[in-house]
Amino acid sequence: MIETIITIAFVLSTALTVLILLLPSQYEPRPSPQEKPRPSVQILVLGDIGRSPRMQYHALSIARKGGLVVIVGYKESDPHPDIMSHPNISIVPLRPHPAILQTSNKLLFATYGPLKVIFQVVCLWKCLAYTTPPSRWLLVQNPPSIPTLAVASLSCFLRQTRLVIDWHNFGYSILALKLGPAHPFVKLSIWYEKTFCKMASAHFCVTDAMRSVLKREFQLQAPILPLHDRPASHFHPITDPKERTEFLTTLPEMEGLRSSLDSGNLRVLVSSTSWTPDEDFSVLIDALLQYSEKAVSQPELPEILAVITGKGPQKQMYLEKITALEAAGKLQKVTIRTAWLTVPDYARLLASASLGVSLHTSSSGVDLPMKVVDMFGAGLPVVGWNRFEAWPELVTERVNGMGFGSTAELLDRLVELFGNDQKLESLRAGAQKESERRWDDEWDPIAGYLFGLTESQ
Known part of the structure; x- marks a missing residue:
């Protein structure tokens, strides 16, 4: 009997000691009467x-x-x-x-x-x-x-x-x-x-x-x-086309393309991705591949420099796919580059680019991609995957952006906008208007x- 009581007491005291050790420190002390919390x-x-x-x-x-x-x-x-x-x-x-x-x-x-x-x-x-x-x-x-x-x-x-x-x-x-x-x-x-x-x-x-x-x-x-x-304050539009061009010429990703930029025959497309399954990057690659094929036979379509930012688990897999397409000569009118930029340079890239692309498909249907908010903050028009419920809360169709739901639809958006500067500039004006709404x-x-x-x- 005594041994049982001692055992129970030992277990309870041990449990109490562990509990006390695991408890966090108490809430912050009260400030003095003279100190405003x-x-x-x-x-x-x-x-x-x-x-x-x-x-x-x-x-x-x-x-x-x-x-x-x-x-x-x-x-x-x-x-x-x-x-x-x-x-x-x-x-x-x-x-x-x-x-x-x-x-x-x-x-x-x-x-x-x-x-x-x-x-x-x-x-x-x-x-x-x-x-x-x-x-x-x-x-x-x-x-x-x-x-x-x-x-x-x-x-x-x-x-x-x-x-x-x-x-x-x-x-x-x-x-x-x-x-x-x-x-x-x-x-x-x-x-x-x-x-x-x-x-x-x-x-x-x-x-x-x-x-x-x-x-x-x-x-x-x-x-x-x-x-x-x-958008936060560091995202803001660059309204002067000359200033946008000057920034783009400083990018290492522009190497070999500066003559096309100076001649006005280059459009810069930006997409930020987490390289995860809920952003199917193959949709963009396939659309760019088909765009390149069209641009070869339709000289009025400009070249594209696609700058992809972000980190994630599927990045290497897609980079290998892009390298194989380049080696096969299937991206004659399209150049795809990845970049990891400082916060200020990323904001300036968005403000200087021609078009933003969002591949966010939404696992729940009720969330929204932060990248589109940043693009609007920089006055950049957006095309994005729109097959989910919350999309209209962010993008007004053909005012500040356009939606797509397949590779074919994305290709149509790229051809329509890059083949018509007036439509692209109209969307840019809408995005710049949207940039006035701040965090x-x-x-x-x-x-x-x-x-x-x-x-x-």
Whole structure:
């Protein structure tokens, strides 16, 4: 009997000790009566901070309004220069997971996936509960939702922090692209996302269509606030054609094409892609291949320089395909180049190009590509995949852009616009008009008011 009591006492004391060790530090101490509290916000990105423009814009808006910001995420590429230099913003980098846990193989994913999640749970808990100071708010980018939402919910509960989820898309819909909608992991992901999102005090989402889904299918009771993406201040149009040409001549990708640019027989097409399955890059390659064939027989069609920016898992596969087409002489009137530019140079490229292309197909149908917002901010007209519900929330057909739903339709758009300067310039005028709608105008009355940084909604 005594031994049983001692054993129970030992187990309980051990469990209590572990619990105390795992508890995060308490919420921020109260300021003195003379000290005015400054709103503090942690921003969690389970991805590359430098390739998460919307979350960087959140950070800059909070900091410029006087709030204190801590960004937690992977630091794989350079964030916006203002993020690095602003005194109210600090970055806590997450430790990247071992390369061996990254795989595109469905069979290996079933084994490596859970191991990767366990690794991320440990790293996230350490950052949210110990490494970072307590904050009033935690703003979480979703997706990815696993394991972010669960760890963030527990940390916020213990630290008396208010959780806000910023919905860019749905995690389960992206997972379904890899595993299929009927896979058990996808069904588990649906349950997980719908369960833990209810822990949030408020939600932002990128479209009105997404708000309807969150309200109807997720049955959320907390406020759901549509916060449409808008361009930041470093994206702006270049209205002088001479200035656009001067910038383009400085690009290494222009090598061998400057005579065509000077003669007016070159159009610069820009596409930013994540090189993932939800952006089928073969649609653009096939359209450019067919355009080249047409331009050979129709001399009035100009040459194209296609500059592709971005990083992702399928990049090498497509580069090999492009190299093979070039070697076979099938891209006589088209040059395809990849580039990774600084933030200012990327903004100037968009403002100097002839046309932007978006291949974003939307796994959920209710999210929108941030790249199109940036293109509009730079006054660049856009052609994009339009076979999803939320597309009209961003693009007004034949005013600032045009949609397509197949390789053939994309080819028709390229021939129509590059073969008619008047139509292209009309779309550019519409895009420049769209560029007047800015991030701060959208953010201040919604997120700024929620975080207590602006006085009225």
